[in-house]
Amino acid sequence: MKINITKKEYKSLLDIFSIGDWILNAHKVGNDPETEEYEKLEQKFYSYAEDMGYGDLITYDTKLKRFFPTKKFDETSKYRDLIDEFENDTFWDELIHRLVERDLIKQEGGVKNIMNMNFRERLEKEEPLEKKYATEFEANGLENIRI
Template identity: 30%
Template sequence: MNDQNHQPSGIPIYLNKKEYRALIRILFKHILMFSNLTDQQTSKEFERINSMAERLLKYANDFASEDLVAHDVSTGTNFPSNELYREIITQINAYDEVNFWEELTQRLSERDLVKGRSFEELNESGMENHRQILEDRLVFYTDHFGEHGVENLYIINDPHHSD
């Protein structure tokens, strides 16, 4: 690790092979999950993390982790190997699947809580009643989507939908 091309700045961080591999995976999960966000602050953070990840990938040989890294000779850049990319995408897709259903059931349950009720009715019914309605709706949607998926979801008055 005393390679002249790897002049460290800042404080040294000592990692073993297992920790190095975990750090690379964490960085690339972050990069892949946030690469589509476009606001200025996220873009700056993304650039910093991407730059840091590329610097860390230069040490792959030192940690016997060449399988995690691909190298573009023409540009001199390092990036995750196809194997690592597939591993991370599989994990992100699994996360997205769970998150989608949780978010959908939560939002529909919250919608059902307020639907057809005035502010006064909601205020008078109390928090315990709200919790019970939300819990009942969450159970309903969780069971329904568990059995049917999105098969029964339709947009009312959708001109492109036909039964």
């Protein structure tokens, strides 16, 4: 199969590969065999950078025998802003979710009691807690968090 893409679409793919790479590898040390196929595909697309007119955004390291995004790519691409937005939203969602879970376990007398609830019942009990935390964090951020 052959896929024809424009120069602009290729640039978008570079952003997508950077976003994917961040999600797959940001918190890992070393290579992960589970993500090897994605890395190979990324390298394949990076190898076309020069032909697509983006040799200034992707460079080849002869010692490591791999392609890498350049500093110019990092400085001119919007992928980093998209990742930052995602991580910020995820932080607040996860914080609220975990606090709600903690409070609900305490309120209902343990995990077992929550596991015995039907979906609707659990949702009805979670909703006011979620609203409470969402309202607090929207108004004050982390200002009132204490340990």
